[in-house]
Amino acid sequence: MIDLTNLEEIRKLDPKNVYGSTEMFPNQCEQIWREEINFPQEYKIIENVVLCGMGGSAYGGYIAQALFKDELKVPIYSNNDYNLPSFVNEKTLIILSSYSGGTEEVLTCGEEAKNKNLKISGITTGGKLSEFLKTNNYPNLVFEPKFNPSGQPRLGTGYMVLGFFFMLKKLGFINLSDDEFLKSAEELKSSIPEIKNESISIAKSLAGYIPLVFCAEFLNGNAHILRNQFNETSKSFSAFEEIPELNHHLMEGLKNPPDKKIKIVFITSDLYSGLIKKRFDLTKDVIRKNNVEFLEYNPQGSTKISQVLNTLAFGGYLSLYLALLYGQDPSLIPWVDYFKEQLSK
Structure with a gap:
């Protein structure tokens, strides 16, 4: 059995450094909290938020719905699909969330939201989503993932969860002060x-x-x-x-x-x-x-x-x-990759 405290043994099964990305979760949280995003006033007077995301890019919605249930000023709907729910209207804010910027379900929802002239924002590291947000002058949180050496989107949890929190804070939908966040980050590290x-x-x-x-x-x-x-x-x-x-x-x-x-x-x-x-x-x-x-x-x-x-x-x-x-390389997702490859044909 592998010695889980021996980094040399871990590296043999973890060539892409998933361990390093896991270790840097607190750094991810702190980095994204220092980013900048500005929302126009009309984005702050909406009636609901629809977060479009898949896999790890949807994590922020799940956490926010539970953690801020007693204080959220507007409801959040997690949309894990190609299409937007029927209730969206001019009072809805669509937040497109894709770490890679290439998630097809999210990009499809973005085009639908644009065609319906809805309020749109997003969070990503780049790709087509970054281009979509910037070309259309939508408020965006496009960041450089300095603390995810594995390069795996699902290991950017700190970025995607705290990034969504940061957007909700900037919109005025949650009451999470910088001091409260920084205290929680210090408690986490210790x-x-x-x-x-x-x-x-x-x-x-x-x-x-x-x-x-x-x-x-x-x-x-x-x-x-x-x-x-x-x-x-x-x-x-x-x-x-x-x-x-x-x-x-x-x-x-x-x-x-x-x-x-x-x-x-x-x-x-x-x-x-x-x-x-x-x-x-x-x-x-x-x-x-x-x-x-x-x-x-x-x-x-x-x-x-x-x-x-x-x-x-x-x-x-x-x-x-x-x-x-289990003797597994934690970075590999062969069946997800196979599925995406077959789907693209």
């Missing part, structure tokens, strides 16, 4: 050694099992992302469920088949509401009674955003370490 240790321990326990992630409230977006990270980085099937919703159906599905190879990962938090904490305890009781193993991760941090960032970092390390335990 927690990295502990995050890595816990990630190694949990990865070793998950090897050979299908991870099922249970989450709640402001961390629900993290569960979605962790599922994706298991899929793409670890090359492992995974799923996620939210408490309290899962308490209304999933528990009855634990009985069969009797030889199921699953382990549940609870993302707990001292900042959950009292009712949710009680549901977590009762859910664990049901899991035990069904002889299903579970693990827990309790993110550190004094605020909700701090715990969200901590859990994002945890997901990056956990999925990377699990890939290495």
